[in-house]
Amino acid sequence: MGLIVQKYGGTSVGSTEKIKRVADRVIRTKEAGNAVVVVLSAMAGETNRLISLAQEIQRNPDPRELDALMATGEQVSIALFSMACKARGYEARSFLGFQVPIETDSSHTKARIENIDAKTLKDALNHGVIPVVAGFQGINASGDITTLGRGGSDTTAVALAVALGADICEIYTDVEGVFTTDPNICPKAKKIDRISYEEMLEMASLGAKVLEIRSVEFAMRYAMPLHVRSTFTDAPGTMVVKEDETMESILVSGVTYNKNEARITITKVPDRPGIAAKIFNPISDANIVVDMIIQNTREGELTDMTFTVPKPDYETALEIVRNVAKEIGAEKVLGDTEISKVSIIGVGMRNHAGVASRMFKILADHGINILMISTSEIKVSCVIQEKYTELAVRALHEGFGLEDR
């Protein structure tokens, strides 16, 4: 009995058979008395197929043309899906980014939504039509097709839900919801029933793949409730909502890991003002995002500087840092790609001391050495040797009692 935006991912619409099943699900929601707006991703595999075609032509495909190419994936899904609804006797209508319109800035391949005019979709709803909107794409002020980057369909769905004043935004995927940790490496992982936006953001940033970060930020800013759930069951999934008191009683909500970073250390860096800028400016100029940074004072006026970068950027970063090290008179540059970052997340940490030290003890009890530490109000991250990742995740999951949630 409300207005619901339902977003289905690529695996949910990965074949014509699956598209028909999703149409049945949407129609059930409508028949239950709701108004439904559907947002779809490209059929699973299509995005990669298109990228391969582009790369056969141009190693670094032109961004404007890549967007025009990639946008066809969602265009195919929404047209087929609308046909599936019509075949069942329901009025549906596909809407491309330019037809809604979903206005974005001009940053091709990673555009940001600037404005959505919901009038056309509202008109369709008022006529009993199911609007089926292409995720991931928009149009810029010059009339060029833009895309929002991988996972952008989640953002489309949340932004539409906000623009329409929907009651809820449902994100359908191939898992049952957000889990306390990755069930593939920790069979005791539990589905989380409710989680705050802040925790979800940290989990998404720290390695959980179920939701795209920007969509959570968007939902948080406008307090749009998200329901992450499975396309293939009717069981409720995970509600992502505003923090409430009950959440604070839980110390740790989830454990994440990320094997996609590498570590670089510069030893015996002269400790004088402006030295950090000397090191990190050229890295940022190369568009490399540095994650954790720690600095240990060593002896007198020398210091060691350690930081992490995404693994694909490791070689480039190493070369840059070697040049800088020479220039500033540091001793040497060390690198390590065999690391991973394990994190615990929970709003309960705000009011409970000792969570971090409990984490360190659990890791120590399992013989796991901590290489770097980084904390925020609601998370603690430790960099460890990569080979201990699974052991660490299971130990933390058990140590913080997540399997009993």
Added chain:
Amino acid sequence: MGLIVQKYGGTSVGSTEKIKRVADRVIRTKEAGNAVVVVLSAMAGETNRLISLAQEIQRNPDPRELDALMATGEQVSIALFSMACKARGYEARSFLGFQVPIETDSSHTKARIENIDAKTLKDALNHGVIPVVAGFQGINASGDITTLGRGGSDTTAVALAVALGADICEIYTDVEGVFTTDPNICPKAKKIDRISYEEMLEMASLGAKVLEIRSVEFAMRYAMPLHVRSTFTDAPGTMVVKEDETMESILVSGVTYNKNEARITITKVPDRPGIAAKIFNPISDANIVVDMIIQNTREGELTDMTFTVPKPDYETALEIVRNVAKEIGAEKVLGDTEISKVSIIGVGMRNHAGVASRMFKILADHGINILMISTSEIKVSCVIQEKYTELAVRALHEGFGLEDR
């Protein structure tokens, strides 16, 4: 040294390798000092793949959604093609139907172009950019994507050439031009160097597949010269132009055949006013296009009525005609699907008597019986038994001296 619109068909852009070769060709044209606008079809096979997907979902796919689906084929080609130009250091820019814009009526799957605003493309040309336009698609007044029907990219190219005031419209395909007849059944078929719009129209209508009929009509109306040529050689192809005196010296320009019709005969039809309407109105109401109609007075006030319909419509037409025959008191309904239509075409016929009787004699000399005859100012068509098709085509080709052209 002019403004050229080049259209490349699906086989010409059927793979990323072929797209690169076509880009080389376009760039050569530009380097020779011309301004070039490119129009592309979908990559070969893509249109059929999309239709299959649609039919897996809905037996008769919704026309609006089918258009949104089909339009992705050309979107993929133009994006990839623009990348190929950019990879070679040339500025290119893809344009979808809505971006040009190419405005059409709202007849989904068979829309007609109503207006083209050439300003955006001219701006691109003035900036040295190669505009790469999606063939086959347009946009209607409601902002819905429309398509022009099979072969519609030819029409897009000619319409753009007219709107831009181009000097010529080149249609690139996988054959070397327009032939005096189908080289597959008549190895002595010759490429035609120059042909008039009228002859080309008749040839396209009567079975030659190289150009889409509407594109020829369009070119004729605006006197836009067409050059039909091969993507894979530099040899000149066939110029389709305004009729001139030299053309009239040639009696017959081409021989065509069409095996895609079936014949229906109603015997002993009472010969009274309004009887033809009684027979043909219900057929036309069923959207079936009748081609040839002949009527033989039989005895007294009875007549035989024979006509042809496309083979796919044969069963439906037969059922309609059986009902009508009962109603009007005709004797019986006969049908025959084993027929074909062979035609000779030439503007020279206008000024030369005896071309038709020469055709009848050639067929008779080869023992081929004529079942139906239909003539116009510049063509003669004979329906014969299907099994004689190849024999008839070769005999007419030789009999009218086409191999010596």
